[in-house]
Amino acid sequence: MTVSVVIVDDHDVIRVGVRESLDDDIDVVGEARDVESAVAEIRAKAPQVVILDVHLPGGTGGGALDVLAEVLHRPGAPRVLALSVSDAAEDVVATVRAGARGYVTKSISGPDLSDAVRRVATGDAVFSPRLAGFVLDAFGAAGGEVAAADEDLDKLTEREQEVMRLIARGYTYREVAEKLFISIKTVETHVGKVLHKLQLSNRHELAHWAAQRRIV
Amino acid sequence: MTVSVVIVDDHDVIRVGVRESLDDDIDVVGEARDVESAVAEIRAKAPQVVILDVHLPGGTGGGALDVLAEVLHRPGAPRVLALSVSDAAEDVVATVRAGARGYVTKSISGPDLSDAVRRVATGDAVFSPRLAGFVLDAFGAAGGEVAAADEDLDKLTEREQEVMRLIARGYTYREVAEKLFISIKTVETHVGKVLHKLQLSNRHELAHWAAQRRIV
């Protein structure tokens, strides 16, 4: 069985590396280096699998998460295999929660990567050994419902998350307002709700909170 | 002119990517994935250039630095081009101080990488644009002697550093004042001097600055 894939990574070197590492029975039908072209490429080529760099720059949700959000919630969606230099628990959990079917680090060998792509294509979930523990901790265990690491994050509405990210990066209320084309007062309202929902008391704690789960 | 290179990186995917990205006039004569085999390979193959992953695991000095130490201080030593996902100032400065003749990130394109290899081979120093600033700041300028990576930190008096650390952790001026048994006004003065000396504009940037060099 031939598997079609699209490779999304902003690093030319890594895209080449992935492409050349894959076995002949895996057909690279497209590549992209940013959020916009990734979404377009995936819709156009409709691959079975997307190999997605977790640290993709751009977008409003941190790059890779934007791509996942755009691409997954429609019929015929591809399976997504996340590829990352990071093995931090937060990255893994956020990515998997966003819909990725697998998560491997760039330390993976070529044959193993090909194998992971094939397994994801058939519906398996694939995780590097040292990541499996994180996933099992974050899911299952509790008994069906997701005992997620960022159950907190889910409490926030989309708009609140958007504002939260900008605030966590150090933008002033005024700057956030300008970026999102809303008034300062609305930003204040959103921030207030975010702080309350996350049980934080000021923007410094928020920045720290966000940094810890690599949201920023 | 053909240039001979040895590629050192613990990630299979990246070694393949680098190898395949290089032009035909660059001859990959060897590869290695850890400190020991890198040193052996470089001595055996005596390449003109070594492409070295900065985050190489193993060894006593952080991997890449061990390789540099072993390989450089002998006649006929190769030129070393450091390759990294990181553009943190400390990494760059430490690597260059250890003897690397160039430092590029993995976001470099294939042709640019080939060009960098050729230029390093001929004795040029090559740095990604956004890294050049760090290098010029850390070296030269002062006039011969090496101005260390945290020359910035040295500008601060002890008291200023103490205040800076607390501010960077998110304490309010009032809290810092209480912790250090001084008045809020004194804290303000110290913070003002710190921001000025470090060329920062507010406490958020200070927190970020401190986080980057792992001061907090």
Next chain:
DNA sequence: GGCACCATGAGGGAACCCCCTGATTCGACC
């Protein structure tokens, strides 16, 4: 149609942050 929730925004106030000028004390240095 109500109800809940979300996004938007206003007004006002207390606290906090940042900058400016200016001051005193103390120890080090030439």
Next chain:
DNA sequence: GGTCGAATCAGGGGGTTCCCTCATGGTGCC
């Protein structure tokens, strides 16, 4: 003995942050 830097502190001003309350329009649900 004067000079210089470090550390301490004050007053004031303008902008920012955080917390209230309140209000409107839209959307999804029963």
